[in-house]
Every structure is written in C-alpha cells, then in structure tokens.
Amino acid sequence: MVVFSNRLATSYGPSLFRFLNMWCLHDGFLMCVKEAWNKQDVASGLLRLAIRLKRTKLALRAWNKNVFGRVDVNIRALEERLDFLENQLQSGFSEELEDDFVATKTEINIWEKREASRLGQIAKKKWLTEGDQNSKFFHSVINQRRTKGHINKMVLDDGRVLNTAEEVHEESMDFFR
Numbered sequence: 001m002v003v004f005s006n007r008l009a010t011s012y013g014p015s016l017f018r019f020l021n022m023w024c025l026h027d028g029f030l031m032c033v034k035e036a037w038n039k040q041d042v043a044s045g046l047l048r049l050a051i052r053l054k055r056t057k058l059a060l061r062a063w064n065k066n067v068f069g070r071v072d073v074n075i076r077a078l079e080e081r082l083d084f085l086e087n088q089l090q091s092g093f094s095e096e097l098e099d100d101f102v103a104t105k106t107e108i109n110i111w112e113k114r115e116a117s118r119l120g121q122i123a124k125k126k127w128l129t130e131g132d133q134n135s136k137f138f139h140s141v142i143n144q145r146r147t148k149g150h151i152n153k154m155v156l157d158d159g160r161v162l163n164t165a166e167e168v169h170e171e172s173m174d175f176f177r
Contacts, residue, residue: 017057022117023064032063071115078108 023029036059041051068074085101154162154171162168 017061019060020064020118021121022068022114023060025114025117026067028063028067032059035059068114071111071118075108075111075115078104078111082108 033056036056037052039055041048043051082101082104085097085104089097089101154168156162156171162171
C-alpha cells in the first residue's frame with residue numbers, strides 16, 4: 001500500500017544562522033567565540049576552517065539561548081518586577097527597595113536596547129528584501145527623518161536662545177539678508 005500526501009513539507013532543512021549585533025555588546029560574547037574557535041582539531045586548511053565555523057555557530061546558538069533567551073519575555077518579567085517594586089515603595093520606603101527599583105529600571109533599559117537592536121536588524125533586512133512593500137516601516141523611517149530635521153530652537157553666537165518658530169524664522173531671514 002502506498003500513501004501519498006499532497007501537502008508541502010514544513011521543514012526546509014536546518015534553520016539559518018543569523019548573527020545578531022546585540023551579542024557584541026555582551027561581556028561574555030568574545031569569550032564564547034574564543035572558546036569555540038580555539039578548541040583543538042586534527043584537520044587542516046579549509047576543512048579546519050569549516051569545522052571551526054560550525055563549532056562557533058553551535059556555541060553561539062547555545063550561548064544566545066542561555067544568555068538572552070526570549071528578549072521580550074525577559075522585558076515583560078522585568079516590567080512586572082518594576083511594578084511590584086513600585087507598589088512596595090508606595091506602601092513603605094526603604095533604601096534597599098529604592099536601590100532594587102533603580103537597578104531593575106537600568107536592566108530594563110539594557111534589555112530594551114537589545115530588543116531595539118534586534119528589531120532594527122530585522123527591519124533593515126525587510127527593507128532590503130521588500131523595499132517599498134514594507135510601507136509601515138517605510139513611513140516610520142520617513143517620519144523619523146522628518147522629526148530629526150526639524151528645528152525647534154536656535155542658540156545664537158551671542159548666547160540668545162530663540163524658542164518659537166517665528167523668532168527662528170525672523171533671525172534666519174535677518175542673517176541671510
């Protein structure tokens with residue numbers, strides 16, 4: 001008896017290895033790479049290079065899973081801890097709680113930077129492959145550039161600060177006359 005399935009296979013081979021820039025910012029990254037790269041092997045030439053690359057890839061995958069795990073889950077857990085500490089501080093102040101609150105807030109900032117780095121890498125990849133089809137990303141980049149190029153105050157050489165758009169406009173017109 002022969003059974004034939006018309007379904008497409010869901011597995012297309014091993015998952016691709018993608019290097020994440022956020023790894024470089026972690027203290028243990030270089031040590032992980034050095035340990036994997038410097039292990040002894042008996043091969044030479046290109047075979048030795050291939051073995052080292054594969055070993056480093058496997059080490060980085062395991063290291064990423066152990067050190068970073070799911071970044072979004074870590075951020076969520078830290079935010080819950082921050083809420084708990086904030087409630088504790090509101091009910092009664094203590095130096096220890098405040099120190100823990102500040103440390104947790106700092107750690108959240110670090111994890112959010114990692115997540116932003118990871119998402120930025122993914123967005124750049126999407127931008128390269130999808131171009132204008134990725135319109136949400138496209139428009140967010142345009143809006144970001146638009147706000148970056150906006151002048152909302154001006155400090156003159158004599159130290160005066162112009163805060164309103166009218167003052168900036170008038171001074172600019174006087175300067176270029």
